[in-house]
Amino acid sequence: MKEFLSVQNLVKNYGDFCAVDDLSFSVGEREIFGLLGPNGAGKSTTMNVITSLCDFGKGSVTVDGMDIVKDKEKVRRFIGMVPQEIALYPFLNAEENVKFFASLYGLKGKELNSAAREALEFVGLSDRAKMKPKKMSGGMKRRLNIACGIAHHPKLIIMDEPTVGVDAQSREHILGSIKTLRERGATVIYTSHYMNEVEDICDRIAIIDHGKFVACGTEQELISMVSDSKALKISTEVRANFPADDLISEFSMLPNVKKARIDNGEIILEINASCKDFTLFLEHIQKRGLPICGITSESMNLEDVFIALTGRELR
DSSP states (O other), rough: OOEEEEEEEEEETTTTTEEEEEEEEETTTTOOEEEETTTTTHHHHHHHHHHHHSOOOOEEEETEEETTTHHHHHHTTTTTOOOOOOOTTSSOOHHHHHHHHHHHOOOOHHHHHHHHHHHHHHOGGGTEEETTGGGOOOOOOOOOHHHHHHTOOOOOEESSHHHHHOOHHHHHHHEEEEEHHHHHEEEEEEOOOOOOHHHHHHSEEEEEETEEEEEEEEEHHHHHHHOOEEEEEEOOOOOTTHHHHHHHHHHTSSTTTEEEEHHHHHHHEETTTTOOOHHHHHHHHTTTTTTOEEEEEEOOHHHHHHHHHHHSSOO
């Protein structure tokens, strides 16, 4: 994958406070890159530096090979920003809002009109072009917020919690739109506190805390950093006089099993995360004359990893 965004040894201080501490990472072309972290971890500062909205003390940032300091004006035309806060003018209708923000990137005339229509159609608001934000639902405002950030066809799009407070239908529409943007050639940096969204759309995920990267990789790679195990729960009916200790001892000797126990009619095995064939376990239970009522496999998820690595809740 071709590198599109490169951040190297970035340092940003606010007085004596170090908001970003020697941060380095890269994002590939057409990648959806999740940037996660507790509040105050340095995410917003990092995004503000990338978009050239604030300066920085040390390091370098390049977008498609262009330096954001030396080529600031050119780089800015490559970037689209969808902020967490709704950034719309209430006295302008939807089309006028999109045109205003697109015009800041040099679009005008027929090109501007076409870009505004296309952006509104993309977010599903073509039929609301003349509606003002104050009459829109929260989900519609969020979608209009996105339209304003992408109308100029940016190659790098930064989305800061674009689904906060929206209904399920709008959330699905927004997530689908982000995937479509990637298919059209855009690179996306995505932040959210909704872990299921990040799991759904992000190719790689970085976790930042105290201005430093804690970990970076695919969802499965991050899970592997924290745990190489998963829980296999087999529901059965254990008789009162059943020799449970013997069965537990047998399971403990099997390949891929780290621990075994019986709890409330369930045989719970801690097994290697890579184990996908449960046949041997089921055969041992059936040989003992026990019925198999159900099987569930529970691996760590992204939220578990986040808390394990940062020691903090998501909000």
